[in-house]
Amino acid sequence: MAEGSSGSAASRPAGTDGSAYRPSFLTPEIEARTRKRRRIRTYAIATAAVVFGAVLSGYFFYHKEDDVLRVGYFPNLTHSQALVGFEKGYFREHLPGIKIQTYVFNAGPSVIEAMFANKLDISYIGPSPTINGYVKSEGKALRVVAGATSGGAVFIVRSGANIDSVGDLAGKKLASPQLGNTQDVALRHYLKQNGLKTKEEGGSVELVAVANADILTLFKKGELDGAWVPEPWGARLIHEGNGRLMLDERTLWENGSFVTANIIVTTKLLREKPDVVRAFVEAHVEATLWIQEHTSEALTVINDRLLELTGKALAADVLDESFSRMNVTYDPVRPSLLAYADWAYDLGFLGTSRPNLGGLYSLGMLNDVLRQKGLPAVG
Numbered sequence: 001m002a003e004g005s006s007g008s009a010a011s012r013p014a015g016t017d018g019s020a021y022r023p024s025f026l027t028p029e030i031e032a033r034t035r036k037r038r039r040i041r042t043y044a045i046a047t048a049a050v051v052f053g054a055v056l057s058g059y060f061f062y063h064k065e066d067d068v069l070r071v072g073y074f075p076n077l078t079h080s081q082a083l084v085g086f087e088k089g090y091f092r093e094h095l096p097g098i099k100i101q102t103y104v105f106n107a108g109p110s111v112i113e114a115m116f117a118n119k120l121d122i123s124y125i126g127p128s129p130t131i132n133g134y135v136k137s138e139g140k141a142l143r144v145v146a147g148a149t150s151g152g153a154v155f156i157v158r159s160g161a162n163i164d165s166v167g168d169l170a171g172k173k174l175a176s177p178q179l180g181n182t183q184d185v186a187l188r189h190y191l192k193q194n195g196l197k198t199k200e201e202g203g204s205v206e207l208v209a210v211a212n213a214d215i216l217t218l219f220k221k222g223e224l225d226g227a228w229v230p231e232p233w234g235a236r237l238i239h240e241g242n243g244r245l246m247l248d249e250r251t252l253w254e255n256g257s258f259v260t261a262n263i264i265v266t267t268k269l270l271r272e273k274p275d276v277v278r279a280f281v282e283a284h285v286e287a288t289l290w291i292q293e294h295t296s297e298a299l300t301v302i303n304d305r306l307l308e309l310t311g312k313a314l315a316a317d318v319l320d321e322s323f324s325r326m327n328v329t330y331d332p333v334r335p336s337l338l339a340y341a342d343w344a345y346d347l348g349f350l351g352t353s354r355p356n357l358g359g360l361y362s363l364g365m366l367n368d369v370l371r372q373k374g375l376p377a378v379g
Contacts, residue, residue, distance in 0.1 A: 069095065069276060072103045072111050072123030075309040077232050077322055078149040078261040079124040083305040084298055085287035094283040098276065104309055108132075108181065115141060115266055122265045122280060124148055127337045128182040130264055131344065135355045143270055143362040146281050147332035147378070148261040148288075151325055153183055154234035155190070155247035157226040158219055163246065166194045171204045172225035175218070177233075179209040180349045182260070182340065186249060187228035189343040216241050230260065231322035232314055239318050248325060257327070258336035270362060278365040284330065285369050291328045299323060330370070331378040334361060 071091075073082035082102075085091050091100060103120065105111050108129025114120035115133065133142050157163040163172065169191065176184035188198070188207070197203025210218065212233045218224040219241030226246065227237065237243035250256035263284060270277055291298040299319055307313040314322070341357055344350050367377040 067097065067273075067276075068099045068101055069280070070101045070103065070119065070121045071280075072105050072114065072120050072125070074105055074124065075306055076230065076261075077302065077306075077319075077326065078126075078152050078230060080291055080298070080302050080328055081148055081284050081287040082124050083302050084291055085283055087301055087305055088287070088290070090283040090287045090290075091280065094279040094286075095276065107178065111264075112136070112142075115264075118266075118268075120266075121269045122263065122277070124261055125264055126182045126261055127259045127340050128180060128185055128344065130262060130360075131337065131341045131350070131355070131357070132180075133264070134357060134360050135350055139356075139359050140267060142264045142266055144262050144332055144337075144360055145265050145270070145277060145362055146263045146284055146330050146366045147259060148263060148284075148329070150257045150259060150327040150329050150331070150333050150336075151248075151250050152231040152260045152322070153186065153228065153249040153258075154231070154245060154325065155187070155226060155228045155249070156219075156234050156237040156241075156243040157246045158222065158224060159242045159244050160222070161225040163226060166190075166196070169194075169196055169205055169226070173206040173208065173223070175208050175210045175215050175224050175227040175229075177209070177212050177215070177229060180344070183228045183230060184209065185340055185344050185347060185349065188347050190228075190247075190252075192347075219243055231325055232318050234325070235318040235321040236314075238321070239315065250325070253336060257331075257333050259333040259340075260326070262332045262337075265362075274365070278369070281365050282369045285366070285373070288328055288330050295323070330366060332361065332363070334379060 071082075073079045075083075086100075086102060103114070105114075105123070108126050109132070111120065111123045111125050112129050112133035115123070116137070130142070130144060161172065162168060174187065176187050178184060184207075191198065191205060196205050198205050198207050200207075208224075210224075210227075212229055215224065215227045215229060215233065216236055219227070219237055227233075227243075228249075229237065234243075234245070238245060249258065252258075263281070265277055265280075303313045303319055337360075338357060341350065341355055345354050363378065370377055
């Protein structure tokens with residue numbers, strides 16, 4: 001059973017009724033001596049049980065598993081450290097005595113809602129819900145403690161849609177996975193930067209928010225012209241939906257680096273149990289390094305976990321192509337998230353005041369772990 005899952009409790013055998021059996025051949029004298037020995041033996045057993053119980057209680061006082069860490073992640077390639085880390089035991093190794101409960105999500109807003117409701121402690125998540133959660137809580141609810149993935153977002157157009165340049169997007173129907181999510185913000189910003197307006201702005205480009213799986217279905221039916229999606233959906237649109245890569249988002253960023261996933265924790269956990277957060281970050285870094293150094297084996301582990309969680313593994317060509325456009329990392333690529341926040345504000349997603357994200361990051365633990373491993377700090 002993979003780490004993080006829970007097994008069934010062991011059942012207890014039914015007890016006896018406690019009635020005594022008295023052999024008929026016992027004399028009253030023998031029976032009296034027997035009762036006395038039985039009382040002495042019972043007292044000794046009871047005393048031993050009390051002493052053992054006290055020792056056992058002391059053990060669990062210092063080594064208890066009463067502490068629970070509630071961890072969220074998505075069944076996505078961009079959350080590969082969670083997929084690998086729980087399967088290979090990195091988090092269990094670094095968090096002895098902590099009961100880890102894992103929760104699989106499919107949308108960032110659900111993660112933020114769970115954190116606001118005190119039902120989740122730490123999670124892998126994309127930049128847009130990270131920003132939204134921080135802003136909605138006025139900077140009180142969460143902090144970013146590490147990065148997870150850079151890259152892995154693409155703009156795919158349908159072959160036959162007659163799109164050869166950005167100007168050809170006028171009058172087309174395009175999709176993103178969710179209104180206001182990271183890919184939606186990137187797509188809207190890209191259109192704006194190229195002088196194109198959506199229909200809601202009085203222009204000709206129709207934008208729709210559609211779940212990734214439904215985007216693939218609509219591509220196959222010829223009912224969408226293009227979509228800005230995370231991997232592996234980009235590769236799936238190419239291999240299964242008659243799509244063509246128009247833009248790898250890495251080309252829009254300095255050094256090709258932009259945040260696709262990071263790790264957030266509640267401020268409560270960070271304040272009350274910094275040692276737990278540090279241990280989780282160290283496990284995350286070790287999972288990251290293992291994936292970087294054992295990519296082929298890591299892809300097998302990831303695909304097996306995706307099969308377990310979603311009921312479907314990725315085709316080998318889709319898996320390889322998707323992973324080639326990603327960088328598994330612990331660097332949160334902070335400048336890119338701040339840029340996403342500016343884009344989202346300019347697009348009207350973050351209220352009337354430009355957000356101040358000065359307190360969003362808490363990277364001291366990450367950099368301490370990196371220094372101990374002889375790795376350069378991140379900013």
